[in-house]
Amino acid sequence: MVGSLTRRSAIALGGSALILPRFAIAQADNRPSITIAVQKIANSNQLDVLREQSNVGERIFFSSLWEGLIGRNWLGGLGAVPGLATEWKRIDDKTVELKLRQGVKFHNGDELTAEDVAFSFSKQRMFGNTEPVVGKTISADFVVGGGRANKELPAEVPAVARRSWPALLGIEIVDKYTVRFVNGTSDVTIEGRISRYGSEIMNRRAFDEAATYNDWAMKPVTTGPYKVAEYRPDVSLLLEAHDEYWGGRPPLKSIRFVEVPEVASRINGLLSGQYTFACDIPPDQISQIEQNPAFEVQGGTILNHRLTVFDKNHAQLQNPLVRRAMTHAIDRQTIVDSLWAGRTVVPKGLQWPYYADMFIEDWSVPAFDLKLARDLVKQSGYKGDPIPYRLLNNYYTNQTPTAQILVEMWKEAGLNVEIRMVENWQQILERTPTRAVRDWSNSAPFNDPVSSIVAQHGPNGQQQQAGEWTNAEMNTLSVELETSTDRARRKAAFRRMLEIAEREDPAYTVLHQNATFTAKPKSIAWKASPAFAMDFRAGNWGRQS
Amino acid sequence: MLRFFLIRLARALLTVALVVTFAFVVLRLSGDPALIIMSVDAPPEAIAAFRKAWGLDDPIWLQYLRYFSAIGQGELGQSMRDGRPAIQLVAERIPATLALTLPALALKLGIGIPSGIYAALNRDSLTDRIVMITAVAGFTIPSFVLGLVLVLIFSVQLGWLPSGGQESWRHAILPVVTLGIGGAAVLARFTRSAMLEVLGQSYIRTASAKGVPWAAVVRGHALPNAAVPTVTVVGFMVGSLIAGAVVVESVFSWPGVGRLLVVAVSNRDLAVVQCILLLVAITMVSANLIVDLLYGVLDPRLRSGAKAGGH
Numbered sequence A: 001m002v003g004s005l006t007r008r009s010a011i012a013l014g015g016s017a018l019i020l021p022r023f024a025i026a027q028a029d030n031r032p033s034i035t036i037a038v039q040k041i042a043n044s045n046q047l048d049v050l051r052e053q054s055n056v057g058e059r060i061f062f063s064s065l066w067e068g069l070i071g072r073n074w075l076g077g078l079g080a081v082p083g084l085a086t087e088w089k090r091i092d093d094k095t096v097e098l099k100l101r102q103g104v105k106f107h108n109g110d111e112l113t114a115e116d117v118a119f120s121f122s123k124q125r126m127f128g129n130t131e132p133v134v135g136k137t138i139s140a141d142f143v144v145g146g147g148r149a150n151k152e153l154p155a156e157v158p159a160v161a162r163r164s165w166p167a168l169l170g171i172e173i174v175d176k177y178t179v180r181f182v183n184g185t186s187d188v189t190i191e192g193r194i195s196r197y198g199s200e201i202m203n204r205r206a207f208d209e210a211a212t213y214n215d216w217a218m219k220p221v222t223t224g225p226y227k228v229a230e231y232r233p234d235v236s237l238l239l240e241a242h243d244e245y246w247g248g249r250p251p252l253k254s255i256r257f258v259e260v261p262e263v264a265s266r267i268n269g270l271l272s273g274q275y276t277f278a279c280d281i282p283p284d285q286i287s288q289i290e291q292n293p294a295f296e297v298q299g300g301t302i303l304n305h306r307l308t309v310f311d312k313n314h315a316q317l318q319n320p321l322v323r324r325a326m327t328h329a330i331d332r333q334t335i336v337d338s339l340w341a342g343r344t345v346v347p348k349g350l351q352w353p354y355y356a357d358m359f360i361e362d363w364s365v366p367a368f369d370l371k372l373a374r375d376l377v378k379q380s381g382y383k384g385d386p387i388p389y390r391l392l393n394n395y396y397t398n399q400t401p402t403a404q405i406l407v408e409m410w411k412e413a414g415l416n417v418e419i420r421m422v423e424n425w426q427q428i429l430e431r432t433p434t435r436a437v438r439d440w441s442n443s444a445p446f447n448d449p450v451s452s453i454v455a456q457h458g459p460n461g462q463q464q465q466a467g468e469w470t471n472a473e474m475n476t477l478s479v480e481l482e483t484s485t486d487r488a489r490r491k492a493a494f495r496r497m498l499e500i501a502e503r504e505d506p507a508y509t510v511l512h513q514n515a516t517f518t519a520k521p522k523s524i525a526w527k528a529s530p531a532f533a534m535d536f537r538a539g540n541w542g543r544q545s
Numbered sequence B: 001m002l003r004f005f006l007i008r009l010a011r012a013l014l015t016v017a018l019v020v021t022f023a024f025v026v027l028r029l030s031g032d033p034a035l036i037i038m039s040v041d042a043p044p045e046a047i048a049a050f051r052k053a054w055g056l057d058d059p060i061w062l063q064y065l066r067y068f069s070a071i072g073q074g075e076l077g078q079s080m081r082d083g084r085p086a087i088q089l090v091a092e093r094i095p096a097t098l099a100l101t102l103p104a105l106a107l108k109l110g111i112g113i114p115s116g117i118y119a120a121l122n123r124d125s126l127t128d129r130i131v132m133i134t135a136v137a138g139f140t141i142p143s144f145v146l147g148l149v150l151v152l153i154f155s156v157q158l159g160w161l162p163s164g165g166q167e168s169w170r171h172a173i174l175p176v177v178t179l180g181i182g183g184a185a186v187l188a189r190f191t192r193s194a195m196l197e198v199l200g201q202s203y204i205r206t207a208s209a210k211g212v213p214w215a216a217v218v219r220g221h222a223l224p225n226a227a228v229p230t231v232t233v234v235g236f237m238v239g240s241l242i243a244g245a246v247v248v249e250s251v252f253s254w255p256g257v258g259r260l261l262v263v264a265v266s267n268r269d270l271a272v273v274q275c276i277l278l279l280v281a282i283t284m285v286s287a288n289l290i291v292d293l294l295y296g297v298l299d300p301r302l303r304s305g306a307k308a309g310g311h
Helices: A007-028 A055-061 A114-120 A123-127 A156-164 A190-195 A204-209 A213-218 A263-271 A283-290 A320-328 A332-339 A353-358 A370-380 A399-412 A425-429 A453-457 A472-483 A487-504 B002-029 B033-038 B044-053 B060-072 B086-121 B126-140 B143-157 B170-199 B202-209 B214-239 B246-251 B257-266 B270-298 B300-310
Strands: A033-038 A070-072 A080-082 A085-092 A095-100 A168-175 A178-183 A226-232 A236-241 A254-259 A295-310 A387-391 A417-421 A437-443 A508-521
Touching: A033 A263, A070 A190, A080 A085, A080 A190, A085 A190, A095 A190, A114 A123, A114 A168, A114 A178, A114 A204, A123 A156, A156 B044, A178 A190, A226 A254, A263 A283, A263 A508, A263 B143, A283 A295, A283 A508, A295 A320, A320 A370, A320 A487, A332 A399, A332 A508, A353 A487, A387 A399, A399 A417, A399 A437, A425 B033, A453 A472, A453 A487, A472 A487, A487 A508, B002 B060, B002 B270, B033 B044, B060 B270, B086 B126, B086 B170, B086 B214, B086 B246, B086 B257, B086 B270, B126 B170, B143 B170, B143 B246, B170 B214, B170 B246, B202 B214, B214 B270, B246 B257, B257 B270
Parallel strands: A033 A254, A387 A417, A387 A437
Antiparallel strands: A070 A080, A085 A095, A095 A178, A168 A178, A226 A236, A236 A254, A295 A437, A295 A508
16 A cells, blocks of 8 residues: 555645645634624723723623633623632631632633632732731722732732722632632622622733733633634734633634724624624614614613712702702603613612612602702702803713703703813812812622722712712711621611712712613624623524524 | 035924923823723722822923933833833834825825826816816815715625725725825815916926927926925825824724824823824924925025025
């Protein structure tokens, strides 16, 4: 046989040996590759969950790239579900033990072990030179210094990490697949913090082998169903399937996010077939896209509420009756119907149903009652002096038209609110006598009111730190909500906080829930999650005939 | 000639220094990079740490002095977003921008100058009017409108060309055409005006009266004299090769210097903005210098004027 092998046939065989496996691979991998046009890929130009803490970051990270020990039900109510941990239990008020999922492979082939979990919450990767604050709530003025072992973390990473985990003493490794989160103080929200954005798990070896923090942050090695193939900041991010993914072979060969800043360009690219998905569609474009029967717009509410915020130090707002009148003068449903095509909702105050047993079902935003608003204005003795409203030009979707509608609604109640356009947040927050009303939005990073009403309006939240508002009872209740382990008392404290901040001494008033919209061909069977996150795991992808 | 060159060099350096100062003042007074890059919702201590790390908590005059002296030493700084050297970020984008602006410049020259000459030589004819109406339309339609119209026709309706991105040479066609049409219109109008002015001069009449063939008159007398104002406009076009495609790059999602500039300005990423502005200033100043030198080549009177000034 060997003797009959001619030079020509040997070359042919060699050639086919080179060609056949590639052909076979190509035949085997007939999964589609998709392109997603987004307005922004990442603000920080890095793919670190602790540095890129944004809505756009959520979209590219979850559930494609980064995964935590406790995951979220992205296609359901966003509740906690097993992630890289299969089960967890309380050891005591300060300690939670988790069993790791076995056989999970990182993108570099390493197996996930307790060592990676401990490293993901180490000083080297997360906390820098900060120390846990034991026995009291974290203060907004604690100092973050420089100089960390091994790789220099950006200064803000330890600050963000410590704000997320103020009292975490460390991770105890029980065995290769068991870890314990040990807190310095009693905390019923440890499980929530484990599931929050920023608590995801990374591969230790990849971090150690990267020359610099930036090298690692441009291509982090994680456990998600897709891995980073190429990242061109401000241009594109290419994710490729991680075929050893513990949750099953990903349904897509690759996902390419491309940055297309102009909304018209995103829509045109979708209609011409260049993009599979077009994200960040403004509400006023939805009907136009859906005029084409081949396309649909999906999406809806996200874990973020739009608020109007008050500065109670302003001469006209010192009397809470004026602020109360403002909350009752707003017809929120009209704003939702006219500016959001009815595709978002007026929520039940600053809370979300995924708080589960901490959600106060019978709470609501102040009712639209123009007569009551006028009566309150009359009682307050308000003389019609101008109330300045510092406004950015559409930093939030529909921000300017919403402000114009609000001003007219307040005028109906007898309030003279004047819009003053400003350029940036520095000017919005500037402490001068003309600061009275402004816009904001609040999220809930984990399923407990500590993550929102305490974090944003409590003693160390932005509103009080900026000197806009404070309330002694609210601050006492904030500490109780953070440190108490009595769930009934916590819920009562939360209700009282809502009463104070939204009714009695309004710090803010919730306008509506925010929403995001994604356009796609109807022929693709894919469901948007109630979040910025886009789920492309097995089970959420298909083609309709 | 040396004095001529040194004076222009000094002016150029002054221009660059003013650009640098202006950019610093405008960017630093119009927004806090920490609040923009970190977002207003970031923990206050994270924003404070960011400010400290980048020296944004120092007095503004100290920041300016530090920044200006660094530029003097050739240090253009690092991006506040990812810590990479600004010059590296800008250098990565230059080829993409030139891939648009160089073919667009060729298109401008290839269409604009012949059209202008032809229209001038056939003044008040139907062709002249068609060329000028087209030029006015091309000149007045904003590039973002033209770009979107082209995308609607050639991408959405006909499906012939991609609507955006940079994956292949086909992706460059629509942005190059968008850039080229506006510039060609400008050149056509300028060239026509310059030619008409020259064609009305007495030396053209004299040459014709002496029996020189019309083609030779145009080639030998009209074109060289009409070239001076046209070269000025072309000089501006060459000067804007680096950052002259801001709008078109945004409409077509083309990752060039223009888009980097937009992103850097919106993030108040001072080092990157500064690096781009320096590059633009240097390109513009160099183009102007070359144009000044070309005047001398094209017009012997200017050359002798420079010599006279030199003595």
